[in-house]
Structure formats: structure tokens, C-alpha cells
Amino acid sequence: MDQVNKLIPKRRFKEFQTSEAWEQREFGELADYKKGPFGSVLKKDIFVPKSDDVVKVYEQQNAIKKDSKLERYFITKEYAKKLNGFEVLPGEIIISCAGTIGEMYVLPSSAEIGIINQALMRVRVNERIVDKTLFKYLFSNMIDSFSRTHSNGSAIKNIPPFADLKPMKVRIPIIKEQHKIVVLLTNLDNLITLHQRKLDKIKSLKKSYLSEMFPAEGESVPKRRFTGFTEAWEQCKLLESVDNIIDFRGRTPKKLGMDWSETGYLALSALNVKNGFIDAEVDAHYGDQKLYDVWMSGNELHQGQVLFTTEAPMGNVAQVPDNKGYILSQRTIAFEVKKDLITENYLAVVLGSPKSFSALTALSSGGTAKGVSQKSLSGFYISVPRELKEQDEIAKLFMSLDNLITLHQRKLEKLQNLKKAYLNEMFV
């Protein structure tokens, strides 16, 4: 009995604290399992086109993509009658069992009644013993540990045979406690989905602001504006709103008779400048003090300065994150703005807008690998509000949206990790 006493989870709901330990069962007791019929029974020549007199054949993809609507093959109702042993109903679980194994999906109530094919397993959970949702967690834990012990490095390719699967041991609490656990896990799942949706929504919202906060084609003012600003906007040439473009086209350490170093000043090539941030992970190069001095002297980049990639990829815009000093490398240029005409924060926003991107695309040369030259930039116009204050407001809005997006990204990750922690602590 001692052994049994240990078999309670680390974290448990208060009301069940004094309940009995989790009971040992076999998977064979928890549900009825049925694998799809042999391939020869569902051959290509049996399939018929979709009509009212057919029954759908469920496939791996339904389980993997978690979508009951995907459909490719149908059989006649008449033939399906003969296959009724392989029928699957809404509410039942289908599990992929060849190749990508262990993907589980509960057919929703809207799903059609169908026949499972060879690569699927149908599970009818004995809901008097185990909660259906909990069963999914238990089953997937089992498959994980089975593959850990049975694989030789690579993932296993088949679901364990019934002879192995059914006697496998599993511990479960009483049904009431199961339900409670499921409530928590479902709650977390929903929270994660909702946060994903919220993240997507904020991203769309940013897009919608980008389309409404700048004048549309042929308009002189944008659809949406901060209060207190009434003056018309201007279309000005990008090159006329900057004093200088810093462009070290073709400059490499080799040409300066030097070499990259292990550490030091990060070189910003077009690969490191993403839309809105600097990515030091991809193909990062560093220059030592000497290289930095020779390369950048007189052109040092300052915090907030706008960076732009001219090709491969063309059109990424970011701002220099701090005053640590950076080397301006391949296919990246930086602008020195005319401070009385345009703010750096605003330039970054307007350059990164979809409208600018399509204008730049039209000006660019090349088929798949697009690129803009300084010459073609001369025909590039941006929309600018006259007042620097309005520019600031606009820039602030987009910065706050960007921050919101990052924060929600982090929150989403946090929730996902939290769920993992619960799964770990709430099961035996």
C-alpha cells in the first residue's frame, strides 16, 4: 500500500486531497480501439465521386490537420454498410497511426459519419471510467514514453500493436477529479487560443492603421488623423528629406586589408536588419575597434537612425537600437534626415508601410531578387505631414502597437509554458 500512496500527483485540487490514490488501469479498459481496414478493402477503384449517396473516408490528414472537413475519397453507402465495423461517429477520437503517429482529434458534433482508412485508429472512450479529454492527454503521454523506450534514435513509425497497447498500465483518479483536471487544462487551452487570436488581431489592427493613417492614392490627407492637425500632407521625394545616405556599397574588411573578429562591433548586413528590429543571430559578423574606426569614422550611427536594406531582401526597415556603435555592411544603408523636415521615428514608420513597399517594388529591378539602387530611390516619394508634432504622434502610435505585439507574444509563450508545467505536476 505504501507504493500506492506515493502514486498521487504533486499538485492536486484541494477537494480531492484526501481522496484515494490514483488507481491503476490498463489502456484496454479505458476504451475500445479499432484500426482501419486493410488497404485492399479501400482501394482507389472503390472510391466514387462525392454525391448524396456516399460515405466519407477519413484519413490521416483529418487527424493531423485537426479538420473534419478535409475530404478526398468516398465510398457508396451500400459498400459502407459492409464496413460498418470501421464506422466513426462524431465525438469519437481518430488517431493517426502510420508515419506521423499519435495525432489525435475528437470529431466535432458537426462532423459527418464516415469510415476510417488503414492509417487511422478509432477510439471509443469508455466515459464511465475516463474523461475523454483526459484520455487524450494520457494516451499521448503513453505514446511519448513508448517512443522514448522503443525508438533507436529516430521516431517510431507505427502505433504500438494492440497486443502491446492494451495491457499498458496507466494511473487515473476517480472520475470527478478527472473532470476537474480537464476543466483546468481546457481553460488553459482556451486562454492560449484566445491570446493567439488577440495577437493576430493586434497585428491586423496595425495593418489597418498602416492603411488608414497615410493618404490614399490621390488624397492629400489620411482617412484617420490625430485631433488638432488639419494641414494638408506633402508628397516629398525621399532623397530631398535626407541630407545624406550612408552607403558603403561593396566595402568589405578584405578590401580594407583587415578581417572580421569574434566579437566587437556588430556589422549590420541586409540579413541582420529585419522589419522593426536587429537580428544578431543570422550570419553575424563583428569588427574590432580598428576596423570600426577605419570603416565608420565620420559616419557613426546613432540610436534611432533609420536603416534600410536595398536588396536581398529589399525593403526591410529598422532603427539603430542604441549608441553602442555598429558597422554598416552589405546591402544596408542608413539615412541622415533633415531634422526640420522629418523625424527619424516617422521615417521608419512610413518607409515600412505597405504603400512604400509596393512603390519600391515598382521602382526596383530584377525578377525574383529585387533590389533598389540609389538612382531608383530618386523617384521614390513618401507622404509626410508638415508638422513634426504630428509625425511624432504617428510614430508613437505604431511604436506602441509594436510593443503590444511583442508583449502579447511573450504572454502567449508564458501561457504555453505554464500549461506544460501543470501537465508535469498534475499527473502521476
Added chain:
Amino acid sequence: MITSEEIKRRLWDGANELRGSMDASRYKDYMLGLMFYKFLSDKTLEKYRSVDALGNITEDELVDEYINAKNEYGEELEKMIQSTLGYYVSPEYLYQMWLRDIKNGDFEVQKVIDSLNNFERTISNAGGGDFKGIFSSSTLDLTDTALGSNLNERSKNIQSLILLFADLNMVDLQKGDILGDAYEYLIGQFAMESGKKAGEFYTPHQVSEVMAQIVAKTQDITSIYDPTVGSGSLLLTVKKHLNLEDQRDLYYYGQEKNTATYNLTRMNLLLHGVRPEKMVIKNADTLGNDWPEDPKNPNEGVQFDAVVMNPPYSVKNWNKSGLKVSDPRFEIAGALPPDSKGDYAFLLHGLYHLGTNGTMAIVLPHGVLFRGSSEGEIRKKLIEKNQIDAIIGLPSSLFTNTGIPVVVIILKKNRNITDPILMIDASNNFIKVGKQNVLQEKDIAQIVDVYINKSEIKGFSHLAKREEILENEYNMNIPRYVESIETDIPHDVDAHLYGGIPRENIKDLKILNELVPNILKESIKEIRPGYIKLEKSIDEITKSIDNHHIIISMSSELKDKVKTYIDKHYDKLRNITGESVLKDLEEDMLSEVKAILNDYEYIDVYTAYQIIAEIWKNSLIRDIELIANEGFYNVGRQRQPNMVTKGSGKNKREEQDGWTASIIPNKLIADLLYSDQLKDLDSKSSKIQEIELEISELLEGAKIEDSIENESLADAIKRTKEDELGDSFDKKALKVELKVADKASKKYQLLKKVDTLLEHSALLSNEIKNNEKDLRDSVQNRIEELTDEEIDRLVYQKWFGQTDEKIVALIQASIKKELKILQELNDRYFDTLDGIDKEIGNLLLDFEALKNDLVVG
């Protein structure tokens, strides 16, 4: 009667088999050269047949007669042939003599070499210039070790090549252009196999089509010139699009630098029935020396009604002969193209030879549209003189050996100074076939239509005025003029924040608004000014649209129209004869389908066009060729041996496996005329499946330990490698088990059941096999006994079985497209930020409660 498709396949397969490891670009010279020699021999024999009025004697007899006649009349006879053909082949040098030698086992390569060499001497001086050097040993060296390392091997290889053409009567094949098509096809196939050489690319057929149709459809042409003629395919594609009279009167000029290719050009044109006196092909460097010069006005170039060219792209150091700007060809541009890029040099050469009312079409890489310095200058001059008529951007990866996207530039000298330049962006109109992008028939048709009508279509074409071009500083890059269509509908702030779909977006659903405004109105509800929400699900809306009387009557009306259209053409197609111009039939049918669909603003005309174009490509071109020659019902009842390749390596051989009908697929005959038998077969095979199912259930049952099936059947089941129970029964073991089992036991019953099932299934399979064979035989015998009425029904089914449905379905397709947009909008704005936050708030409260309820044990 052999069709061009069959010849193509046979020759190309033969070529691949014989070629061994030889480079395609080398092998083609031998193959195409010998094929041409067969043509010359056949021509000579036919001429002799008519000269001596020999009528219908066999080829063998004809050859004998020719030998005798030569002995009797000597050179007189040959002179006579030469005077009409421009050449002759002496009896001892006939291709047919080589075949006799092969048959008798005394073939010698030397004899082939002698024959080819001798041909040069038999060419008449007048008008025979086109045959000079056509078999010169520099391109057709039969002693080359690439053909085999020793004489014996070479001899064997050359013999098999000679045998490949043995039974093709080139004179017959030349009628109806079968020979020319096959030859052209081989050139194209060989080109695809060869690697790229110095920027020279075989022009893909679809690109030639675009150029040829534009050139041929816009004016009368009496002379045409290709300064970088290659195999001559551009010239011939233009020819194909002219009427027969114009074809006959057309003068062909071409120049080619590569001698081997130059020989191919001449053979290709001659095989396509171009009269020798109508063609002038020269072997020289087009840029180095201007050609052709006007004989009446020395130092002036001949001008042509049409110039077509696909020059090598961006040739480096093209100016080896040190040409100056003062060269009359470059004068118009006032600048010399850069040494590193020869593109404009070719363009200017072609333009120089273009007549005042002529049309020029040239393929070049995109760079010519926007590169600067002297090329920019040239472009500026051409635009100022307003000689660029249209620029057509094509998709990348059209060529087999380069991925670069190209443009077709159309030039004309008689444009009004105010005429805009038509810019067409066809770069997104293609389908993928493997790695290759391919223009479909509808894409070509759309380009040509837009060119002819000078129409502006958003996202596809634009008429660029002088001012626009100036604004862009003479940069002609297509995206500057043709705006790409925004595929993403702009996001709306209020809709995201407060929900609802912007009414603006609903207004943009043109088809729904105009066709079924009421349904649309009923399905939406305004939730605040400018924003609506869907009251019905998309599925419901789809259903009401499908059932709406407008859609139903529109569909049935269109169906009737298509049916009348098909019936009309079906009748024409059945009744074609040798005199019908097949090309015109196809064009009529294609332009008529466009006319029908043009009444339906919302249907994509070109998708329907493609449906008809594909019927031509897949069936009609081949079928009506046969019908024209032999008559509809005769061909309908014709069958030929079904040859299949069996074995591999040395044992590879062709064997007859039954018969196939000439134009009606055997399967169609079975489907339509033997449906009862097919049904019976179906029910038998589904019975087998039932049995298999039962067996598989027993097998599965047996895999469960301690089950009665397991105990009874385990020993009768085959084992896997791991010694586990497999997926089938072992019949031998089953019999053994049956013998020893106690007849009263459950075990015996189960074993017996399996045994009966297996036997029954074997019996059924056997029956099916026999029935299938019977059906196959019946169908094959039926072919020759089909009634006229049956042939009508079957052929109609084959050609146009689903055509009306496919075209009517286009109505639904365009509606679906908009419904999909509606669905997307609905999904996009379904959530609001506040709504999500509220839900999150609730969930977090629940979570809070649950979390506090948990204790760490």
C-alpha cells in the same frame, strides 16, 4: 496512316535508344541529316515515277525501274529530274540502296559517305544554292569516333539509324506538314537536351506563337527575315498563321552563324514545303556584316514586311569587327551598344531591315528595358522616334536551359507620334509543368487579343504615354507602368475595433451585387453606418444563390448556347475532307467560344477558351487529321495492333497486345456499349472485397491473445520476419490444420470458414479474369462493327462529353470566388479586440479560481 504524333514519338524514342552516350547536339546532325537524305531520295523516286508514268508499282519495283532507266538513258534522265527538283539522287546513291545493302548484309559506311558527297555534284547551278554544302563532312562526319570507337561499331550504329526511317515515305508525309512538324519537334527536343551555349536558347514554342500571331495577324506579309534564324522555327511559326495563298507567296530570309544549325535551317524549311526559290538563307555573322543588301540600292539594306528574332542574349564582345556609330544600322540610335551587351546591336540590325509598314518582334532579356548608359541613350532615341510599339513581359523559366525572364518587344516604323506604347505584364500568366513555366493557349490568346485591341486591363496592360515615360526617365521597366493588382484587401481600423464588415468591401463584390443583389441584401444587416454583419452563413448564401432563378436561367441559357455551338462544330468536324483547312476550323471554334462568353461579363472568357484549346490539343488535332484523310465513319471503325514494349535491356521488344481503335478509346466503347458487363464485373469485385474484409477481420481477431480466433487460426497464418502473425493466411498450413482439427470443434468451424472464403475469393478472381478478357475481346471486335449511329455517339462523347458542363460551371466558379472573399472578410472582423479581452477576462477569472484551488501535496 501514321499521324504526326506517332511519328514524333517513334523518332524521338528511336533517337534516344540509338544515341547512347553521344551528346544530343552532335547526334542531331546525323539523325536529321540522314532523315533529310531519305526525303531527297524519295522525292527523286517520286519524280521519276511521274516522269515515266509508272503509276502504282511498289517502291522496290520503282527502284529497279529507275536503275534500268538510268542504264538506258544515262545522264539525260537525271538532268530531267534535276531541272524540276533542282537536284537528283542517282540510283546507286539512293537511300533505298543502302537499305538493300543492309538487308543483304554487305552494307558499307563508305557507300553512305560517297552518296552524301556525290549529292553536292547533282545540284543544279540555277536555284539549287539552297542545297550547297548541306551534307558537308564538317557537320556530318561519318568517320567520327563519337559514332562508335571502331569501324564495325560505327557501321552498326549508322545502320540502325538508317533503318529508323526505312518505312517512312517522306513525300507522303510532307503533305499536311507531318514531316515538317516531326522534324521541328526533333530539333526542339534535341535543343532541350543540349546544355546552353553562349546565351543561345531555342525559342520555346509558346514564345514563338506570341510573336508569330502578333506579326501575322496585324498585316499582310510578303517577305520575312530572321537575322538569327537558328533552326528557322520562328519563320515557320509565322508561316503557319498565314493563309495558304500568302504562305505560297512568302519570301523567307534568314542568317545563321553556326554552320551546322544553318544546314538544319535549310533542311527544316525545305521539309516544310518552302520552295527553294522562295528562301534565302545565309551562313554568316549578322552583326559583323550587314546583310541582305538591296541589289538595286547598294549600301542600303533590304527591307522586310516582318522581322522576327530571338538573338543570343547579352553577348559579350559582340563588336569584333570594330563597327562604328556611323554604321547605317546604328545611325538611328546615335550610340553604339556597349561591348559587354550585344542586345541592342541585334535589335537595331533587325529594325534597320524593317519596312516602313512592317512589324518586328524580338525576344530579349529584361535588362534592355532599364539598363543605363549607352543602352539608355538608344532606348531614349527609339522612344523619341516612337518606334517601340509594345513591350510584353513574359514569365521566368519559360526556356528549357535558362530561368531568366524575357520580354518580347514589338517595333513598328509607322506609328503616329502620339501613339502610346502598350505595356503588357504577362509574367503571372502561366502554369507550372515540372520545373518549367508554360504559357497556356489562353495566355497566348489573351496577350494577342490585348495587343490587337490595344486594351487596358488592370494589373495586366497599360498604354504608356510619352509623358509617363519621360517622368520615368526612359526607364521602361514594366512594373513602373503596369501596377500589380493588390490581392490583399486593406484592413479597417474600426472594423477590427468594433466589429462588422466595411460596406465598401461589400460594394466591391461586383458579381454578387449585380447578379443577385437581393440575396446579398437579405444576407447582411447594417450594425452601424458603413458597417454590416452577415445574417446568414456562407453555406446558406451559397445555397440560395445556386437556387436563384437568375443563376438557374443563366446556366441553362449558357448551356443551350454551348450545346448549339458544339453541335454546329461537331458537324463540321465530322465532315472534313482533305481540302479543309484544319487550322481555320480550330481558329473559328476558339474565336466563337470567346464571342459566346463575351456576353457574360462575369465569366472568365479565357478559361473557356482553354477548355476548347485543350480538346484540340488532346484529341482533335490527331483525330481530324485521320478523318480528313479517310472519312469519319471509316476511321471510326478502324483498329490497329496495340503495340506494347516488353522486357528490358537486351530483351526489350515490341509485341502486339490486342487491338486499339483509331480514334475511339476502347474504354469508352466498354463504358457506353458494355455497361451491363462492367456492372457485373463491379459487383463481382465488390464481392471479393467483402470476402477480403471478412478475412481481414478474422486475421485481426486472431492477433488478440487468448481469443478463440487466436487459438484456432494462429497456426494457419503466415508469419512476419519478426515471427509475429502476418496479414494473410498460409493456404498449405490451413489445409494441414483442417485435416487434424476435430470436426465438431469451434476451431474446425473457423478454419473451414476461412477455407471457404479463400476458395470463394479465388473462384471469383478467376471469373473476373475471364470476364475481363471476354469484355476486352468483345470491345476489340466491336470496333470494326460499330454502326454509324454508335460512332456518332461515341466520338461526340470523347470530344465534347463534358464540355457544356465545364463551361457552365464557370458561372459558379466566379461566384465562388467572391463568396470566398466574403468568408475571409467575415472571419477577419469576426472578433473584436474588446470581445477577445472580455473572453480572456472571464477565462482568467476561472483560471484564478482553479489555480487557488490547487495545493502542492
